[in-house]
Amino acid sequence: MFSFVARRVAxxxxxxxLSSVLVFLAVQALPGDVATQVLGKDATAxxxxxxxxxxxxxxxxxxxxxxxxxxALHGDFGTSLVSGKAVGGEVALYLGNSAVIAxxxxxxxxxxxxxxxxxxxxxxxxxxxxxxSTVSLVGMSVPEFVVATVLVLCFSVALPMFxxxxxxxxxxxxxxxxxxxxxxAAALAVVMAAYIVRMARTSVIDVMASEYVTTARLxxxxxxxxxxxxxLPSALLPTLHxxxxxxxxxxxxxxxxxxxxxxxxxxxxMLSSVQNRDLxxxxxxxxxxxxxxxxxxxxxxxxxxxxxxxxxxxxxTR
Amino acid sequence: xxxxxxPAVPAPAPAGRVAAATRAWRTLRSSRAAxxxxxxxxxxxxxxxxxxxLTSYDPIANNASQALLGPSWEHLxxxxxxxxxxxxxxxxxxxxxxxxSLAATLLTMALGTVVGCAAALRGGWFDDVLMRVLDxxxxxxxxxxxxxxxxxxxxxxxxxxxxIGVVCVPQVxxxxxGAALAVVPADYVTxxxxxxxxxxxxxxxxxxxxxxxxxxxxxxxxxxxVVLLISxxxxxxxxxxxxxxxxxxxxxxxxxxxxxVPMASLAPIIAxxxxxxxxxxxxxxxxxxxxxxxxxxxx
Numbered sequence: 001m002f003s004f005v006a007r008r009v010a011x012x013x014x015x016x017x018l019s020s021v022l023v024f025l026a027v028q029a030l031p032g033d034v035a036t037q038v039l040g041k042d043a044t045a046x047x048x049x050x051x052x053x054x055x056x057x058x059x060x061x062x063x064x065x066x067x068x069x070x071x072a073l074h075g076d077f078g079t080s081l082v083s084g085k086a087v088g089g090e091v092a093l094y095l096g097n098s099a100v101i102a103x104x105x106x107x108x109x110x111x112x113x114x115x116x117x118x119x120x121x122x123x124x125x126x127x128x129x130x131x132x133s134t135v136s137l138v139g140m141s142v143p144e145f146v147v148a149t150v151l152v153l154c155f156s157v158a159l160p161m162f163x164x165x166x167x168x169x170x171x172x173x174x175x176x177x178x179x180x181x182x183x184x185a186a187a188l189a190v191v192m193a194a195y196i197v198r199m200a201r202t203s204v205i206d207v208m209a210s211e212y213v214t215t216a217r218l219x220x221x222x223x224x225x226x227x228x229x230x231x232l233p234s235a236l237l238p239t240l241h242x243x244x245x246x247x248x249x250x251x252x253x254x255x256x257x258x259x260x261x262x263x264x265x266x267x268x269x270m271l272s273s274v275q276n277r278d279l280x281x282x283x284x285x286x287x288x289x290x291x292x293x294x295x296x297x298x299x300x301x302x303x304x305x306x307x308x309x310x311x312x313x314x315x316x317t318r
Numbered sequence: 319x320x321x322x323x324x325p326a327v328p329a330p331a332p333a334g335r336v337a338a339a340t341r342a343w344r345t346l347r348s349s350r351a352a353x354x355x356x357x358x359x360x361x362x363x364x365x366x367x368x369x370x371x372l373t374s375y376d377p378i379a380n381n382a383s384q385a386l387l388g389p390s391w392e393h394l395x396x397x398x399x400x401x402x403x404x405x406x407x408x409x410x411x412x413x414x415x416x417x418x419s420l421a422a423t424l425l426t427m428a429l430g431t432v433v434g435c436a437a438a439l440r441g442g443w444f445d446d447v448l449m450r451v452l453d454x455x456x457x458x459x460x461x462x463x464x465x466x467x468x469x470x471x472x473x474x475x476x477x478x479x480x481x482i483g484v485v486c487v488p489q490v491x492x493x494x495x496g497a498a499l500a501v502v503p504a505d506y507v508t509x510x511x512x513x514x515x516x517x518x519x520x521x522x523x524x525x526x527x528x529x530x531x532x533x534x535x536x537x538x539x540x541x542x543x544v545v546l547l548i549s550x551x552x553x554x555x556x557x558x559x560x561x562x563x564x565x566x567x568x569x570x571x572x573x574x575x576x577x578x579v580p581m582a583s584l585a586p587i588i589a590x591x592x593x594x595x596x597x598x599x600x601x602x603x604x605x606x607x608x609x610x611x612x613x614x615x616x617x
Contacts (some may be wrong), residue, residue, distance in 0.1 A: 019454035141594035252459020290457040
């Protein structure tokens with residue numbers, strides 16, 4: 001078992017290294033000279049050369065990559081080309097604001113969608129199932145910005161309960177941002193929940209049709225006990241992966257929603273840094289998102305192993 | 319559309335083509351969801367094609383004296399801040415969304431299917447390296463990849479098709495490879511190998527016809543993703559350029575005036591949502607009718 005875990009962790013690490021190389025190459029491949037862009041078209045040749053040297057653009061690519069990754073491992077992502085501040089601190093500030101949204105979203109989306117999915121699975125082909133399945137189909141068919149716009153229309157315009165836009169900058173405290181967190185979180189949760197509901201429903205249906213559930217029923221156990229003790233442990237297993245994928249998706253999903261609400265989070269920073277071609281910031285955000293993706297997948301795999309003994313021994317028989 | 323209705327099986331004889339068509343027809347009759355979904359998509363295609371017949375308004379003609387009007391007999395869905403007829407823009411808006419999405423989906427599916435099958439057939443180091451690289455590509459959020467490519471190369475339709483390809487091909491490769499791996503150990507593939515057939519010929523004649531179901535379901539599902547991605551891109555201002563009628567762009571333009579003319583935002587939202595619901599219904603219906611486990615295969 002230990003070797004299996006070790007191999008899985010090593011694979012995750014390999015993926016991370018590879019994606020850091022890809023991120024670096026992709027961002028470096030952006031056309032146009034960075035130094036010329038920062039200084040403007042009228043810059044003197046001397047100034048451009050000086051900046052190129054300062055940004056180490058005159059060194060070969062692999063040396064710059066080594067420099068960058070070494071800094072990144074120590075939390076130093078370079079300095080922003082636009083604000084001139086340290087990228088690490090700036091990204092951390094925005095990331096913290098986004099984390100509030102992400103936390104609320106995950107909490108509501110995961111618990112809510114698991115409940116709905118299990119309910120739909122238990123009432124298969126009856127009205128609760130039809131209702132939940134239809135709503136989740138619509139949920140996965142509308143883009144985040146549409147859900148966000150409709151929510152604004154309902155809860156900021158028709159019923160002024162929540163602010164439609166955030167007026168604070170990135171330095172706002174959690175208390176200041178809190179009233180503005182609910183609508184973006186709800187928009188993300190709707191889209192995210194749709195997938196989890198469908199997965200949970202399918203796996204509950206699969207498990208309910210299995211022989212050991214029939215046995216448990218024939219033993220005369222109550223429905224509640226059959227569901228909690230026999231169905232859920234196995235039904236949650238495949239759902240775990242969909243949850244992990246969706247949590248990882250949040251890293252990019254927040255981009256659109258945060259821009260709708262002008263929320264000072266990582267998605268807004270992502271968009272503005274792409275617009276301004278702030279390469280160090282783009283690289284840092286891409287690398288952090290990759291880490292989130294890899295860690296989520298790793299967690300799902302290890303969690304599945306903890307829940308399912310079969311997966312733990314598979315490594316040996318292979 | 320044609321790829322969805324009659325699976326693109328490389329039929330060696332006319333008999334095969336007839337069989338495929340009969341099967342597709344039977345599927346449509348048995349699965350209400352698939353039929354409804356495909357009809358919705360077909361209606362969207364028709365509306366986009368017939369837009370000039372359905373409305374007499376020019377979707378990009380400004381008219382300052384008619385700005386921000388509510389729904390009336392003259393303008394069924396009202397007008398936006400520049401006095402453009404909202405209904406005309408919604409009808410024409412499908413052209414951009416459908417055109418770019420169709421091109422992107424076809425490119426993605428073609429490339430993903432070929433590479434996915436090749437990975438399953440070849441196996442070995444090619445497969446290992448490919449899977450690692452795909453993992454690495456998938457670990458970066460798709461919206462960020464799209465934004466970087468579009469800012470680097472411009473916002474032309476060709477660039478957007480390419481960018482969508484970069485984001486979606488890895489996912490298609492994974493699904494197709496998974497399906498093809500189930501076919502590769504089959505005896506007829508071994509027999510074809512023993513006959514000395516090349517990888518390409520085995521792929522085309524033995525593997526592809528047996529994974530058509532998975533590919534079709536994946537195409538419908540991927541198309542819904544692509545439509546969503548492209549509209550998000552337009553909404554953020556990186557997709558269609560302003561005067562172009564496009565649903566994502568319309569929502570972005572009219573959001574600020576949502577209290578004055580809610581229809582200007584709602585109409586494109588309804589159009590977008592029905593199209594994607596149609597594609598998802600088609601994917602759901604087809605996967606149920608053909609026994610393809612859609613949720614496990616993809617998303």
